[in-house]
Amino acid sequence: MNQLNKLSAVLIATSIMLLVSLFPGLNIINLFCCAGIIAGGAGGTTYYIRASRRAGLEVGNRDGLMIGLLAGIISAIIYVIASTLIIMYSSVNPVEMVYKFAEDYGIEIPPESENLLKMVYDDYQRQGFSFLMIGIELFTRIISHCTFGAAGGLLTVSIYNKRMSSRSTDV
Amino acid sequence: MEKVRYPKIIYLTILLLSVLWCGGVILAPVLAGGHYNYVSDFLYSFYAKSCHQLEDRSLTIGGYALGVCSRCTAIYFGFLMGTIFYPFFKLLRNTELPSLWIIVAAAGLVFLDVITDVTGIHKNTFVTREITGAVLGLVLPFYIIPGTVLVFHEYFNLPDKSASSGV
Numbered sequence A: 001m002n003q004l005n006k007l008s009a010v011l012i013a014t015s016i017m018l019l020v021s022l023f024p025g026l027n028i029i030n031l032f033c034c035a036g037i038i039a040g041g042a043g044g045t046t047y048y049i050r051a052s053r054r055a056g057l058e059v060g061n062r063d064g065l066m067i068g069l070l071a072g073i074i075s076a077i078i079y080v081i082a083s084t085l086i087i088m089y090s091s092v093n094p095v096e097m098v099y100k101f102a103e104d105y106g107i108e109i110p111p112e113s114e115n116l117l118k119m120v121y122d123d124y125q126r127q128g129f130s131f132l133m134i135g136i137e138l139f140t141r142i143i144s145h146c147t148f149g150a151a152g153g154l155l156t157v158s159i160y161n162k163r164m165s166s167r168s169t170d171v
Numbered sequence B: 001m002e003k004v005r006y007p008k009i010i011y012l013t014i015l016l017l018s019v020l021w022c023g024g025v026i027l028a029p030v031l032a033g034g035h036y037n038y039v040s041d042f043l044y045s046f047y048a049k050s051c052h053q054l055e056d057r058s059l060t061i062g063g064y065a066l067g068v069c070s071r072c073t074a075i076y077f078g079f080l081m082g083t084i085f086y087p088f089f090k091l092l093r094n095t096e097l098p099s100l101w102i103i104v105a106a107a108g109l110v111f112l113d114v115i116t117d118v119t120g121i122h123k124n125t126f127v128t129r130e131i132t133g134a135v136l137g138l139v140l141p142f143y144i145i146p147g148t149v150l151v152f153h154e155y156f157n158l159p160d161k162s163a164s165s166g167v
Helices: A007-022 A026-031 A035-054 A061-090 A094-104 A111-127 A131-170 B002-030 B037-047 B070-089 B100-118 B126-139 B141-155
Strands: none
Touching (some): A007 A061, A026 A035, A035 A061, A035 A131, A061 A131, A111 B037, B002 B037, B002 B141, B100 B126
16 A cells, blocks of 8 residues: 655644643643644644545555654653753752642641652752653553543544545435 | 454553543542652642642542542543443444434533633532533443544555444
């Protein structure tokens, strides 16, 4: 089966995912089951479907899945790099914000977490970033972006093909 | 025979992943405050990527909120239930999607519940959040599982002759 290059579609999906994840205010969208990430996968796949239609090519479910997955991985990596740089240049220790948040809401931090937070706090004070936090952030972001991005891409192609097949049977 | 095997593997993989996902939601509060608190912290941090985790909008176990809010909990557990019951309604090798109106209506209910709450027309409750979330979660496997089976058909160039609803 002939296929179009997916690079543009992946870049569009990645851009949407990053826009929604990085910008304050917009990132609220992701608090509803990563809706921004699903929208990214769906957006990139919609672009790919339209381009394929213009070229007279078919689009398979694997295309949507692949676009969502690739965009999920790329956006997770760029997100972690960007957020780490923002923290480094803003010279704010994020652990201080955690303590402030806990204090404001009357949350008691257990001793086990306290030790971990102390370690991370020292890392941020010493070098401006924490390898532990980067690792955790990268791992969790890759899983969530890939899961929801792939779901967005897959559902978009499935729904598109379903609509096309029901239209063709109507005719 | 080959063709019959991997719809089953795909189904079991999706089932396993959703058991793990839902297990993490429950494990986060269960492990909180004990020796494995760092695991709980990690789980809360993991689910924080996709949920606001507001305590007043979350169910609790032993005084600790679940890993995600009540709506997300309903969606994820609804998805797990839908996946468990899927083989009773459809053949595992099925690649036909149900009517699109079903997913549109399910997503529309969630959207309506959110919008009426945000605009102040009707404050949503635990019950409305859970019912609307569970309905969306229940219908999603009926789109995700056939879609994923079709991906494998495409990758291995299997002719798609198996598109039967099996209802």
